[in-house]
Amino acid sequence: MSIAPFPTTRRSVIVALASADVAERARAFDTLLACYWKPLYKYARVAFRRTREDAEDLTQGFFVRAFEKESLAGYDAAKASFRTFLRLLFDRHAANEWKAGQRLKRGGGEVHLDFDAAEVEIGREAATSVTPEKYFQREWVRSVFALAVERLRARCSETQFAVFEAYDLDDDRAVSYRELAERFGVSEVKVTNDLSAARRKFREIVLDALREVTATEQEFRAEASALLGIPR
């Protein structure tokens, strides 16, 4: 299995997880993997101070077993958000692994995850004292936005994305439209138009992605509220 970008369809991948079609189920699983593996890995590493080796095994093992045993299809949207369901399932998996004192033997159904990149990110993040649940939510937000940015890169022109990256992603906030115009050799009007277009696309991508990883309208609204930090 490998990580796929968000598919273009707005169909909920959570619904697709219960599909009888194996290929559809695999695509849905890939999308969830793309959205959730890093938050769960970091959750194990930072919130529960697991060693890198432990956290890698836990994350790999969790997703392999979830796919093989189809445990994610048992999700009930009436009880909790999928994000909460996944975290609790991961907690249970970690507790079982701990009790059994065994590690997943790699190979077979292994998933390819870039743990080195996750470790670099952990090293760059500021120390935190929030609860494990809050930490997981924070990393989920970061993961959804990061995936949306990657998808935006594919959907924008080169200049559009470069303007968006320089103005909204870089931490150097002193940059002006005029400086960006000079840097990219375009007019200031083009800079503002490109930024506006990229932001509009980004907004669409984020909301589409959220629709894919939620099962109901109510869950979508609740998760969007959490993602965007809007009080309900």
Place this chain on the structure above:
Amino acid sequence: MTWLSDDAVARLRDVAEQPDLSGTRYELVREVGRGGMGVVYEAWDRELDRAVAMKVCSVILGDVDRLRREARIVARLEHPGIVPVHDVGVLADGRLYYTMKLVRGARLDEWVRAGRSRTDVLRLFARLCEAVAFAHANGVVHRDLKPENIMVGEFGAVLVMDWGVARAADHAEERVIVGTAGYMAPEQARGEESDARSDVYALGAILLFLLRQSSERVPRPLAAICLRAMAVEGSERYADARLLGEDVLQHLDGLPVSAYRENIAERGVRWLGRHRALVALVVAYLLMRAIVLLWTHR
């Protein structure tokens, strides 16, 4: 994959919520407030060269029909105490917005904490009642009156804001609990039908809040006005905001109020207070006569 710093995540959150004003005559200036249904921004109207307030439906939680209804309700309430709507439209990203007058001033709770005389507070409250009474006369109930939803302009104008959960008499809707604890009438809290008397309850709670900001003793007639406005049974309250405002003005003018039956002593004290100049004149005259009498009988 791009790594996003905490600051970048915070900016992207703003980007995802920020309205796309391209194609409109407005420029975004800053966010001035947010609620469940939408966000209010200060915007610049390039055509008319003026600042406006722009309420934009929340990208996620907004209810387009409700925001449109709110704009229509406010637009039909042309009154100096109700913020006027200028324009309604749809943004390039599909979100509904409406623009209205940008009110500069302070929220009522902030205004009163700056230390105001009781007379100023009561006069302002009476004007607030007039604005709400106008809405009631036009079949509109606000349903969420509270100090945070009332602005006092730079020159003392009082403006009722946030008509997001207002109900027009000609619009049927499912019964839902709306309002804010502490200002919500009991029937609203129970999810029952609300009417002008529900707003009267909220106004009574606002008057009580205003009076409690001062260490001065609250006169019994004013306390009685609050009690009547906040009666548990709607039928025992003032029938509408106009009657409540009139009672407050009666008190300001030194006249008896409908909510309080005073005894003879209180009536005498009030009469003396109201005719202070006349009483002073009579006392001065009597004193002069006494002095003259004493002088002539020496």
